[in-house]
Amino acid sequence: MGNSKFIIGGALILAAVAYLIVSSTQQAAEYFLTVDEINAQRDSVLDRSLRLSGAVLGDTIQYDPQTLTLTFEVAHVPGDNADIEAQGGLAAVLHAAVSDPARARIKVVYVGPMPDLLRSEAQAIMTGRLGADGIFYAEELLLKCPTKYEEALPEQASNP
Amino acid sequence: MLAQFGYGILLITFLLSLYAIAAAVHGYFTQSTRAIESARRSMLLTFPLISLAAASLILLLVQGDYNVQFVYEVTSRSMPTYLKITAWWGGQAGSLLFWSWLMSAFATAATLRKWDRDIEFLPWVIVVASVTLAFFLALNILFEDPFARLYQTFDGSIAAYQFAPAGATPVVPADGRGLNPLLRHPGMIIHPPLLYLGFVSYVIPFAFAIAALITGRTDDRWIRLTRRWSLWAWLFLSFGLVLGGRWAYDVLGWGGYWGWDPVEIAAFMPWLTGTAFLHSVMIQEKRGMLKQWNMVLIILTYALVIFGTFLTRSGVLSSVHAFAQSAIGPSFFVFIGATFVTSIALLLHRWNDLRAEAEMKSLLSREALFLLNNLLFMSVLVVCFWGVIFPLISELFTGQKVTVGPPFYERANSPLFAALMLLMGIAPLSAWGHSTMQTLGRALWKPAIAAGLGTVAIYFTYTTHIIALIGFFLVFFVILVTLYEFWRGARARQRAQNEHFFTALSRLTGRNRRRYGGYIIHISMMLMAIGILGIELFQSETQGTVQVGESLNLQHYQLVYEDIARFTGPDGREVTRAVIQVYKDGQPVAELHPRTDYYWEAQQNMTIPGVRSTLADDVYVLLVDWEPASAIGATFKVYVNPLVNWLWLGSFLFLAGVVVAAWPDKDPESVTARARARGARQISAAD
Structure with a gap:
């Protein structure tokens, strides 16, 4: 049969690709958690690769240029997109999170250059691990500042 | 005034493209050349019209009319004029208009070609182009109006309207917010338009494919007609990707060029199907096989182009969190779904007409290796797609959002990339129809040994890293095989034609542009691979x-x-x-x-x-x-x-390779087409 060798070859390749995808997924999976979720499942997530999202609290940002150590705190923001929309969009949610002293917070440590976008009310999306000391050690830090695009119009608007 | 004018023009163009669709469909079914001609003219009109709307927007941007929301958002007084112009694609609304403008330009170019032999394709090419255009215009008109103006309503809130509610007063901010600093880099000024050029030019081959499916003219005519389109589209897309990497390297300040970010992947996915398409059409042309598959590839490419525009444009994915949160999200999904389902239904309808004319016999034949190449590209696509949608899948099934980062893509894709490189080395030496281990081995052993020696040299002088050594071996192997192919061809010609070696080399390339242009592209890919190996493994x-x-x-x-x-x-x-x-x-x-x-x-x-x-x-x-x-x-x-x-060096050679492959002159296909057209005219003149 001329066809069978093609079928076997194709099946072998598909199996290899499926193996690559499954095993790489297992190795590289990062659990996406909110601050509340991390606090609730503290013990079970200890040595896992995590992805954490939160609102940056501007007053807590500290940077030591000698060691390039950056520390700051993030406040809980909902992880579900529908929730964020229901609460008036990302900018409003971040603002509310930062203004609310009762919100759950977590301390973050990151070593590296100070990111350009780090400021109060930015959304930080961090990849890293939760230490036994309750501090989140970030290896990667992404920032999003919706305020820049959705801020209210300036006061000095004038009528022609 | 200018803003209302621009909006009005968009509305008219939208209606015009709806008319073009209706007239083309009507003309096709009633065999009315007049209706089709009317559709064609409407299609041709869209380009000057959208240009006019675009000119209005540019004028508003340059003048700094901050009453217009879009102008307020992307420009400011201190920006130089050229940045005010390029701010056109610096925001969502403007870049959608930019997309429409390119779409109408390409549709115009396609409509202006000589249709003599292919007139039955025309109405459906118009329909597909107009449907796509109408969709993007509708987005501008309904959701992302670049001409909306700021008003203060009686309750004190400020918002943008095209049609202001009663009692609202216009608001003119003193200055705009200015273009995002990240976008004020030359790389970022050229990168989005190039990517868009690539995206939009893939609509044309897709339109011809759909025309072929509907009219039932399912031979390889549509492929031959759009071969050059696909090549240019591929060039633009590739260059858009490379420039994006260069911009990241120069501006983002993390020492890298590619981060497997969902937005990058969104632009990478149509490139993968486009590259597979580029290869597999050759099998259809040469052997009459894989016809159904080529249709699948171009349909997928179109869907991924729209998907890519959506992901890059809607801004939803810079947060890994969010999928559709912008107002245009649902419309995109509906449009992608509708066009995809329609295309697949048409394909199934013609499935039996698209059966292969020959059977694949040998596992090592050229066509089998091309098939393997396609399989590998699709595997990379599946890996990428899986990575992008995995958070959604995991949340759906486990309630827990789990994402995968760059390590996933690197680990899953590296073996696939290595296999593709190996294939690049073997495939050019295998024969169409039938190849055996023995014939291939005879052709391959010299380059393989030379590459092995090169790798040993690297081992003693540069690195002992095993992955790097495999990578360098493959790079050497492909480059040597490819150069050997050039040398072999040129030598044969030199002997046969009694020419100087370099004359023979350049004529050889000139006569087989696609083949040797393709080889140049292969070498350029290897240069890029050297750069990627270097920065990934030894940074x-x-x-x-x-x-x-x-x-x-x-x-x-x-x-x-x-x-x-x-x-x-x-x-x-x-x-x-x-x-x-x-x-x-x-x-x-x-x-x-x-x-x-x-x-x-x-x-x-x-x-x-x-x-x-x-x-x-x-x-x-x-x-x-x-x-x-x-x-x-x-x-x-x-x-x-x-x-x-x-990496950057390779991209220049890449450009050269595509230009060689796509250069219009001296192409036997277009020459014969022209000769045939001339013949056809003489016949019609005779009767």
């Missing part, structure tokens, strides 16, 4: 805080911090610029100026690296921190990125 970094006069050391380099200054730049940004003297093994080789720019209006910092680039490595310095008042000195982060320059 080294250090960081430290130093006083003026002190230095940092990394690899062979010593970087002496000489001076720093803070001053105000031309457009109001505050520039902090350091002077670094670079020594290599004690010899001064370069002076670098890493800097940070602070944009007051956007309250944003930009960290611009200082880079010394050679073929061996790049020294890449970032100014991390410096305060004038503090005595602790300045903090720098330094990367040495070996071989990364080969």
Whole structure:
């Protein structure tokens, strides 16, 4: 049969690709958690690769240029997109999170250059691990500042 | 006024493209040449009309009419004029208009070609192009109006309207917010248009494919007609991707060029199907096989192009969190779904007409290896797609959102990329129809041994890293095989035609543009692979805080911090610029100026690296921190990125390869087509 060798070859390749995808997924999976979720499942997530999202609290940002150590705190923001929309969009949610002293917070440590976008009310999306000391050690830090695009119009608007 | 005018023009163009669709469909079914001609003219009219709307928007941007929301959002007084113009695609609404403009330009170009032999395709090409155009125009008209103006309503809130509610007063801010500083880089000015050019030009081959499916003319005519389109589309898309990488390297200041970010992947996915398509159409042309598959590929490419525009444009994915949160999200999904289902239904309808004319016999034949190439590209696509949608899947099934980062893509894709490289080395030497281990082995053993020797040399002089050695072996192997192919062809011609070797070489390439252009592209890919291997496997970094006069050391380099200054730049940004003297093994080789720019209006910092680039490595310095008042000195982060320059070098050779492959003249196909057209005209003149 001329066809069978093609079928076997194709099946072998598909199996290899499926193996690559499954095993790489297992190795590289990062659990996406909110601050509340991390606090609730503290013990079970200890040595896992995590992805954490939160609102940056501007007053807590500290940077030591000698060691390039950056520390700051993030406040809980909902992880579900529908929730964020229901609460008036990302900018409003971040603002509310930062203004609310009762919100759950977590301390973050990151070593590296100070990111350009780090400021109060930015959304930080961090990849890293939760230490036994309750501090989140970030290896990667992404920032999003919706305020820049959705801020209210300036006061000095004038009528022609 | 100008804003209302622009909006009006968009409305008219939208209605016009609806009319073109109706007239073309009507004309096809009633065999009315008049109706089709009317549709064609309407299609031709869209380009000047959208140009007019675009000109209005550009005028508004340049004049700084901040009453218009889009102008307010992307420009400011301090921006130079060229940036005000390029701000056209600096925001969502404008870039959708830019998309429509390109779409109508390409549709016009396609409609203007000589249709003599292919007139039955025309109505359906018009329909597909107009449907796509109408969709993007509708997005502009309904959701993302670039001409909406700011009003204050009676309850005090300010919002943008095209049709202001009663009692609202116009608001004219004194200054705009200005273009995002990240987008004020030359790379970022060219990168989105190139990517869009690539995206949009794939609509044309898709339109011809659909026309072929509907009319039932399912031979390879549609492929031959759009071969050059697909090549240019592929070139633009590839260059858009490379330029995006270059921009990231120059501006984003993380020492890298590609981060497997969902937005990058969104642009990469149509490239994968487009590349597979480019290869598999050759099998249809040469052997009459894989016809159904080619249809699948072009349909997928179109869907991924729209999907890519949606992901890159809607801004939803810069947060890994969000999928459709913008107002245009649902419309995109509906449009992608509807066009995809329709296309697949048409394909199934013609499934039996698209059966292969020959059977694949040998596992090592050229066509089997091309099939394998397609399988590998699709595997990379599946990996990428899986990675992008995995958070959604995991949340759906486990309630837990799990994402996968760059390690996933790197681990899953590297073996696939290696297999593709190996294939690039073997396939050019295998024969159509039938090849055996023996014939292939005879052709391959010399380049394989030479590549092996090269790798041994690398082992003793450069690195013992096993993945790097495999990579370098494959690079050598492909380059040697490809050069050998050039040499073999040129020698044969030299003997047969009694020409000088280089004359023979250039004529050989000129007569087989696609083949040898393709080989040049293969070599360029290998150069890029060298750069990727270098930066991915051998990047080294250090960081430290130093006083003026002190230095940092990394690899062979010593970087002496000489001076720093803070001053105000031309457009109001505050520039902090350091002077670094670079020594290599004690010899001064370069002076670098890493800097940070602070944009007051956007309250944003930009960290611009200082880079010394050679073929061996790049020294890449970032100014991390410096305060004038503090005595602790300045903090720098330094990367040495070996071989990364080969990546950019390869992209230039790539450009050359595509130009060789796609150059219009001396192409036997178009020459015969022209001759046939001439013949056809003579016949019609005779009767």
